[in-house]
Amino acid sequence: MNVASQMPVPVTARSADPAGKPEFLGFGLGLRAQHYDEILNGSPAIDWFEVISDNYMIPGGQPLRMLERIRERYPLVMHGVSLSIASTAPPDFAYLGNLRDLARRVEPKWISDHLCWTGVHGKNLHDLLPFPYSREALDHVVSRVQLVQDFLGRALVLENVSTYVQFTNSEMTEWEFLSELSRRSGCWLLFDVNNVYVSAFNHGYDALTFLEGIPADRVVQFHMAGHSHMGTHIVDTHDHPVCEDVWELYAAALKRFGWVSTIIERDDHIPPLDEIMVEVERTRAVAHQILPPLVPRGR
């Protein structure tokens, strides 16, 4: 059951923006196999699910069947981890073809991935790797985003990643890079609140400065997740509940960006659904507490 209609947010607000900005979906959760049965048997009050595209880029079997059943009940968004949009290696067109095939099957509200690279020279490191925020990198990523958007026939949504190192040849900040990338390529932004917090701590800048540097009209999704604090740095492990500092940053993000489709992301130590639902409900409650009622577009 999609509970968006039970929210005090007018359903008509969900209609797509004429300029192509993805619609507001409400408050959701990253779909994980551990929750399939609870979702299908319990119809939890979740507005939408984000699915890891790569987990369903397989020939067949239970995962795809489950996805079909969940798709019948909930809006879905596809979120990938292997697009490697910033890689200087030639694009993996087989991967893109599989992604496009899955999108035809799932009909997601949008397709997202990360602003990072995952490997070069035919190897894949299966990590979200950083690169310098240089003019050369910006030109490169803009052209790759445009190519992928043409290939998929839709605008991409790109997420800021948690990083642990910076480069001496960076020529701009991460938020300046994201802003320019979105402006020049037309891609939308997935603002991962936890990743901003992690990178801000690791690199010694103010997370609010990052937040203020992102154009408010380009953000279409929030991620909320937990991390592991190592004292001198933070590792983005997605295996803990969202910490209070990140909830504070979420509140600030709501004030800047307004009503933005939000999910809770958990990739490890995944608790039962009712436990993680507490966090989903908190994303909703904080938004309703902070923001004025959503006025439908066009009124």
Place this chain on the structure above:
Amino acid sequence: MSDLARQQSEFQRAILTGDDTILAEIPDSTREKRETLFGVYRYAYSSRLVEAMRNDHKLLHVYLGDEMFNEMGHAYVAAYPSHHPNLRWFSGHLPDFLKSAEAYSKYPILADLAALEKALNDAFDAVEAPVVTVADMAAFAPQAWAALTFKPHPSARRLDLSTNATAVWFALKADEDPPEPAVLEEPNRLLAWRQDVTPVFHQLSAEEAMMWDEASSGIPFGVLCSMLATYDDPDGAAARGAGYLHQWVTAGLLQSVASGERSGE
């Protein structure tokens, strides 16, 4: 080569080989040295891949224990760097690695256990296809049966194991102590496939394994029965062949059956 391409090459080499050249272009943070910060990527690389292997080979992990599995996993990561964007396929060479790597090839039970788990994993998410039903078979007139050919379901995987890996697999699955590993006098012939959404496997006699292998290559039923006649009582060959075929149909092991020369879908 662009500067970005050079940096990505050096960054990747630093993760894969430990070459620290890239660190000259990475500053310390206010709280931590660059070596430690870069170490997050080095640690994540191999630990993420070994974790993927643990997920794919849960019983091999139980059999070896954390320490030995991790050691084996890191050796595999070094020998078979990932070339595929999807982690799902990363551990696919593990049976070959365990068969060929000096440290593990002397324990053939390991390669067999990995091969069995791989067959079940591959069956789990194999491509969807229809299955032949008993009613489909009943539609063929008796005189047509000799010319029938069969197409296996795409989830079906045949494998021959040289050890008692299935006994070890059953014990580990039941959370019991596994038997001592042993090399068998005759290979253990297995057929793994997916029933509905669940991967399963079945142990075959030499005769049934021969018939399955030959049927999979398109040999018609009449010839299969003649081949069965060389294995056991010739007079009962047709009945045995029909019996095996019935089991395959009821188990959902066949995708299609065709009469005559045409290989049907």
